[in-house]
Amino acid sequence: MDLQAIQDEALAAIKSSGDEAALQELRVRYLGRKSELAGALRGLGKLPAAERAVAGQATNRAKQAVEAALDARRDELRAAREVGLADHEWLDLTLPARRPRRGHLHPITLVENDLEKLFWGMGYRVVEGPWIEDEFHNFDALNIPASHPARDDWDTFWLSDGNLLRTHTSPVQIRAMRRFGAPLKAVFPGRVFRNESVDATHEAVFGQLEGLVIGRDITPGHLFHSINAILGALLEEGVRTRYRPGFFPFTEPSFECDIMRDGRWLELCGMGMVHPHVLRAGGIDPDEWTGFAFGLGIDRLAMMRYGIDDIRWFHSGDQRFLEQFPCA
Numbered sequence: 534m535d536l537q538a539i540q541d542e543a544l545a546a547i548k549s550s551g552d553e554a555a556l557q558e559l560r561v562r563y564l565g566r567k568s569e570l571a572g573a574l575r576g577l578g579k580l581p582a583a584e585r586a587v588a589g590q591a592t593n594r595a596k597q598a599v600e601a602a603l604d605a606r607r608d609e610l611r612a613a614r615e616v617g618l619a620d621h622e623w624l625d626l627t628l629p630a631r632r633p634r635r636g637h638l639h640p641i642t643l644v645e646n647d648l649e650k651l652f653w654g655m656g657y658r659v660v661e662g663p664w665i666e667d668e669f670h671n672f673d674a675l676n677i678p679a680s681h682p683a684r685d686d687w688d689t690f691w692l693s694d695g696n697l698l699r700t701h702t703s704p705v706q707i708r709a710m711r712r713f714g715a716p717l718k719a720v721f722p723g724r725v726f727r728n729e730s731v732d733a734t735h736e737a738v739f740g741q742l743e744g745l746v747i748g749r750d751i752t753p754g755h756l757f758h759s760i761n762a763i764l765g766a767l768l769e770e771g772v773r774t775r776y777r778p779g780f781f782p783f784t785e786p787s788f789e790c791d792i793m794r795d796g797r798w799l800e801l802c803g804m805g806m807v808h809p810h811v812l813r814a815g816g817i818d819p820d821e822w823t824g825f826a827f828g829l830g831i832d833r834l835a836m837m838r839y840g841i842d843d844i845r846w847f848h849s850g851d852q853r854f855l856e857q858f859p860c861a
């Protein structure tokens with residue numbers, strides 16, 4: 534084939550090549566070591582000297598023409614590919630980001646947080662105790678020895694190792710007294726467990742917030758004032774409360790606090806002056822110190838605050854219920 538024919542064929546093939554891989558094959562076919570042009574260049578040496586210069590120039594021109602066509606087509610194909618990329622792979626940086634869906638705080642958590650904040654503001658520290666307790670902290674140290682009939686008041690989940698799921702937050706009183714000594718102002722929020730049958734007002738798992746104040750000359754007046762202040766802040770200003778005599782082995786005297794809701798008195802929490810035996814079990818001298826303690830039911834408070842008529846909603850996991858409460 535003569536040079537012109539080779540060049541024409543090559544240029545036509547290059548022009549119609551559709552992608553860079555095909556183009557690379559053409560480069561090998563027309564310029565590679567086994568190509569006709571390479572063969573022609575190699576054969577120049579055998580030509581008579583007079584023809585060599587002319588033939589050499591012609592072959593080189595053909596070679597350069599093919600090279601230039603290859604490079605030009607390569608640039609074209611690249612540019613086209615990049616334009617294509619811009620069509621398919623683009624990002625609109627002005628689009629607003631998709632917001633993560635926000636969850637809702639559980640009503641028990643909301644009430645617990647508010648209680649902690651309120652007590653914190655009144656100078657109480659917030660302390661937590663273990664859910665799994667021993668008999669000593671849950672009962673004995675609280676003036677409830679094994680033989681005491683009051684043990685039956687707390688239907689207990691006993692564990693096989695002799696420990697138990699705490700039936701109230703009162704055992705944290707003992708832990709806090711031993712840890713911090715007197716004087717002391719602290720609240721202990723957390724879950725408690727009772728082996729009870731469940732109905733609209735009773736759950737086997739519920740939240741309590743225990744309060745303990747130990748100082749000199751602490752009286753029931755301090756106790757009533759503190760509870761009124763907290764309930765006023767949590768529910769509504771001037772909420773009506775009533776204090777009745779009650780009985781707990783770990784307080785003497787003991788009281789029950791009732792609260793007025795829709796014209797009815799509802800039992801809200803137990804409380805009293807810390808029993809000297811309990812102070813002693815906590816390593817505090819009852820001749821020098823007095824104190825009060827109370828145990829607020831968090832679920833009860835949440836029911837009153839949000840008008841919830843059945844305690845079982847709290848652990849229902851029902852989204853329609855949970856979504857009615859504010860986000861975090």
Ligand code: PHE
Nearest residue numbers: 701703781803804826827828
């Ligand atoms: N621990 C008692 C209960 O769970 C409540 C309480 C706490 C009573 C502190 C008096 C003082 O019923």
